[in-house]
Amino acid sequence: MREPTVVGTESNGGSVGSIAQSPPPQALLERLKDYGQEDAFALWDELSPDERDHLVKDIERLDLPRVDRIIRCSLRSQGLPVAAIEPVPERSVSTVEERTMDERERWWKMGLKAISDGKLAVLLLSGGQGTRLGSSDPKGCVNIGLPSGKSLFQLQAERILCVQRLAAQVTSEGGGSGSAAIHWYIMTSPFTDDATRKYFEGHKYFGLESDQVTFFQQGTIPCVSKDGRFIMETPYKVAKAPDGNGGVYSALKSSKLLEDMATRGIKYIDCYGVDNALVRVADPTFLGYFIDKGVSAGAKVVRKAYPQEKVGVFVRRGKGGPLTVVEYSELDPSLASAINQETGRLRFCWSNVCLHMFTLDFLNQVANGLEKDSVYHLAEKKIPSIHGQTVGFKLEQFIFDAFPYAPSTALFEVLREEEFAPVKNANGSNFDTPDSARLLVLRLHTRWVIAAGGFLTHSVPLYATGVEVSPLCSYAGENLEAICRGRTFHAPCEIGF
Numbered sequence: 336m337r338e339p340t341v342v343g344t345e346s347n348g349g350s351v352g353s354i355a356q357s358p359p360p361q362a363l364l365e366r367l368k369d370y371g372q373e374d375a376f377a378l379w380d381e382l383s384p385d386e387r388d389h390l391v392k393d394i395e396r397l398d399l400p401r402v403d404r405i406i407r408c409s410l411r412s413q414g415l416p417v418a419a420i421e422p423v424p425e426r427s428v429s430t431v432e433e434r435t436m437d438e439r440e441r442w443w444k445m446g447l448k449a450i451s452d453g454k455l456a457v458l459l460l461s462g463g464q465g466t467r468l469g470s471s472d473p474k475g476c477v478n479i480g481l482p483s484g485k486s487l488f489q490l491q492a493e494r495i496l497c498v499q500r501l502a503a504q505v506t507s508e509g510g511g512s513g514s515a516a517i518h519w520y521i522m523t524s525p526f527t528d529d530a531t532r533k534y535f536e537g538h539k540y541f542g543l544e545s546d547q548v549t550f551f552q553q554g555t556i557p558c559v560s561k562d563g564r565f566i567m568e569t570p571y572k573v574a575k576a577p578d579g580n581g582g583v584y585s586a587l588k589s590s591k592l593l594e595d596m597a598t599r600g601i602k603y604i605d606c607y608g609v610d611n612a613l614v615r616v617a618d619p620t621f622l623g624y625f626i627d628k629g630v631s632a633g634a635k636v637v638r639k640a641y642p643q644e645k646v647g648v649f650v651r652r653g654k655g656g657p658l659t660v661v662e663y664s665e666l667d668p669s670l671a672s673a674i675n676q677e678t679g680r681l682r683f684c685w686s687n688v689c690l691h692m693f694t695l696d697f698l699n700q701v702a703n704g705l706e707k708d709s710v711y712h713l714a715e716k717k718i719p720s721i722h723g724q725t726v727g728f729k730l731e732q733f734i735f736d737a738f739p740y741a742p743s744t745a746l747f748e749v750l751r752e753e754e755f756a757p758v759k760n761a762n763g764s765n766f767d768t769p770d771s772a773r774l775l776v777l778r779l780h781t782r783w784v785i786a787a788g789g790f791l792t793h794s795v796p797l798y799a800t801g802v803e804v805s806p807l808c809s810y811a812g813e814n815l816e817a818i819c820r821g822r823t824f825h826a827p828c829e830i831g832f
Contacts, residue, residue: 357387358379359376359379359387359391360391363391363394363395364376366399367394367399369399370399370400370402370403371563371564372399372403372564372565374564374565374567375390375394375565375567375573376390377567378567378570378571378721381570382570382571386570386571387571389571389572390570390571390572393571393572393573394573397557397573401709402556402557404709405556405709405711405730406557406559406563406730407563408708408709408710408711409709409710409711409712409713409728409730410563410713412710413713417652418652418653418656419653419654420650420651420652420653420661420670420683421650421651421653421654421656422650422651422675422682422683423649423650423651423658423685423746424651425678427658427744427745427746428636428685428745428746428747428748429624429745429746429747429748430748431748431749431750439620441623441627442619442620442621442622442623442624442627443619443620443623444505444619444623445619445622445623445626445627446618446619446620446621446622446623446624446626447498447501447502447505447619447623448502448505448506449602449603449622449623449626450498450499450502450514450515450517450617450619450622451502451503451505451506451514451515452515452600453515453516453599453600453601454600454601454602454603455517455601455602455603455604455605455617455622456517456518456519456520456596456599456601456603456604456605457495457517457518457519457520457604457605457606457607457616457617458520458522458583458604458605458606458607459475459491459519459520459521459522459606459607459608459609460522460580460583460606460607460608460609460689460734461473461474461475461521461522461523461527461531461609462522462523462524462526462527462553462577462580462582463524463527463609463610464526464527465477467759467760467761468758468759468760468761468769469761472530472534473523473527473530473531473534473609474487474527474609474610474758475487475488475491475531475534475609476488476530476531476534477758477769478769479612479758479769479770479772479773479776480769480770480773481773481776481777481803481829482802482803482827482828482829483803483805483829487609487610487612487758488534488535488538488541488609489538489541490612490806491609491614491616492519492540492541492542492543493541493542493805493806493807494614494615494616494617494806494810495517495519495543495616495617496541496542496543496806496807497806497807497808497809497810498517498616498617498619498810499514499516499517501619501810502514502515502619516543516544516547517547517617518547518548518549518596518599518601519543519547519548519549520549520551520587520592520596521548521549521550521551522551522552522553522580522582522583522586523550523551523552523553524552524553524555524577525552525555525577526577528550528552531550532550535548535550549592549595551586551587551590551592552586552590553577553578553579553580553582553583553586554577554578554582554585554586554589555575555576555577555578556575556576556578556711556729556730557573557574557575558573558574558575558576558716558718558727558728558729558730559727559728559730560725560727560728561726561727561728566718566720566725566727567720567721568718568719568720568721569721570721574718574719574720574727576718576729576730576731577731578711578730578731578732579711579712579730579731579732579733580608580689580732580733580734581705581731581732581733581734581735581736581737582731582732583606583734584698584701584702584705584706584732584737585702585705585706585732587698587702588699588702588703588706593695593698593699593702596695596698597695601695602694602695603622603625603626603692603693603694603695604692604693604694604695604698605617605618605621605622605691605692606690606691606692606693606734607689607690607691608689608734610757610758610759611688611689611690611754611755611756611757611758612756612757612758612772612773612775612776613753613754613755613756613772613775613776613779614690614754615754615810615811618635621633621635621690621692621747622692624745624747625692625745625747628743628745629743630741630743630744630745631693631694631696631697631700631741631742631743631744632691632692632693632694632697632737632738632741632743632744632745633691633692633693633744633745633746633747634649634687634690634691634692634735634738634744634746634747635688635690635691635746635747635748635749635754636649636685636686636687636688636746636747636748636749637685637686637688637748637749637750637751637754637755638680638684638685638686638748638751639681639683639684639685639686640751642668642671642672642681643668643671643672644663644686645663646663646686646687646688647660647661647662647663647686647687647735648660648661648663648666648683648684648685648686648687649685649686649687649738649746650683652739656739657738657739657740657741657744658738658741658744658746659735659738659739660687660733660735660738661683666683670682670683671683685746685748687735688751688754688755688757689734690749690754691734691735691737693737697737697740697741698737700740701737701740704740705732705736705737705740711730711731711732712730712731712732712733713728713729713730714728714729714730714731715727715728716728716729752775752778752779753779756771756772756775756776757772758772774799774801776801776803777800777801777802777803777826777827778798778801780801780802780803780804780830781797781801781802781826782812783804783809783812783815784802784804784815784819784824784830786812786815787812787815787816787818787819787820788816788819788820788821789815789818789819789820789821789822789823789824790822790823790824791823791824791825791826792823792824792825792826793825793826793827794825795826797826800826800827801826801827802824802826802827802828802829802830803827803828803829803830804829804830805829805830805831805832807831807832808830808831808832818830818832
């Protein structure tokens with residue numbers, strides 16, 4: 336710990352120390368003044384030596400030039416006019432109805448081949464706590480009430496194991512031997528990192544090898560008042576918040592994981608959010624489509640359910656401009672309800688559900704571009720501070736901030752009942768709860784079992800129950816005939832090997 340400066344005065348033949356007269360470190364104070372943040376030391380004289388030490392270290396950990404650039408660029412960009420939006424061109428979207436069986440099979444095999452060659456990594460955005468679900472654990476630890484009791488993390492890990500096995504089978508059928516493991520990069524936050532690591536260790540990585548999982552933390556950024564000053568959480572600590580799921584790009588760059596991916600021979604990155612119970616992690620069909628199109632960025636999309644649905648949608652920004660996402664709050668109601676007379680769909684109908692695919696080259700470009708541009712979204716929040724709840728800004732980037740940088744983007748429609756079961760709100764809420772996600776999983780898996788020749792009995796109405804198929808058995812409903820044909824299962828139950 337730093338020793339406090341003691342100012343000596345001769346009095347009655349002795350030396351008296353006065354901590355209150357010990358000034359803040361001059362060089363650090365001057366640096367704060369350069370950026371108009373000297374108020375961080377406003378209560379210095381009231382702090383104990385330990386608190387002063389804590390404050391100095393807290394400030395020294397900040398990259399002040401970078402933080403200042405982000406604050407200034409973000410405040411300056413607020414309220415600036417943006418280019419008009421156009422609907423996504425039809426040629427940029429692969430819709431469910433237009434895909435042929437031959438295309439799906441070709442993409443599936445192409446994706447499995449790339450996976451067996453070690454070209455795919457999976458990138459999980461897992462910085463959030465389950466606070467809205469009534470838990471302080473990382474969201475991925477949530478058990479949504481399936482018969483197996485598996486957490487979101489376990490479901491995703493087992494889907495990776497299943498895809499690895501499918502890729503190995505393709506390799507052996509083609510005369511090759513072995514298959515590369517899919518490397519799983521998991522972005523945590525300062526609030527979830529330790530608990531996430533311990534959860535994986537305690538569950539022996541759910542059958543994965545420990546060296547195929549890499550944890551890294553997203554960054555934090557100071558919360559600021561409306562005039563750009565740091566908000567102090569305590570007299571000796573700057574209030575900070577995670578920098579949004581778009582912080583993944585700078586975190587990958589600063590932790591040198593983009594170089595790590597290159598060293599492993601990875602070319603494609605499948606990126607998704609943790610709170611989707613039906614996410615098809617490392618989907619071979621989507622990967623094959625992405626490779627076939629030769630694009631830099633891709634996204635799975637679901638059709639918007641109704642005009643006022645609170646989801647962001649993909650649009651084209653400006654005449655012939657790049658594809659990007661507009662949040663529902665930014666979309667004019669008349670545009671939100673406009674119909675495309677040729678297709679009968681909403682003109683702006685392709686919802687973003689945080690299921691993305693990128694090339695490694697593009698991730699490098701985005702990490703550099705976003706850092707240079709330094710524009711963050713400003714979220715007005717009540718922030719705990721030394722003055723109580725202070726209204727100020729949290730600064731965040733979003734995962735979809737990458738798309739305007741893409742020279743080419745392709746969208747891949749999926750059915751929400753097959754791939755999108757969000758877990759965002761506590762049971763008892765109107766939507767996106769563990770209960771609603773559980774039912775979506777059970778209903779989908781019930782359809783798989785019946786399609787494979789199985790039968791169900793149930794003591795409660797079937798719409799309120801169903802069966803769960805272990806991801807270790809089947810990734811997307813394939814290979815179930817040997818397990819299910821002619822057999823009867825009593826719902827709810829888990830079907831395994």
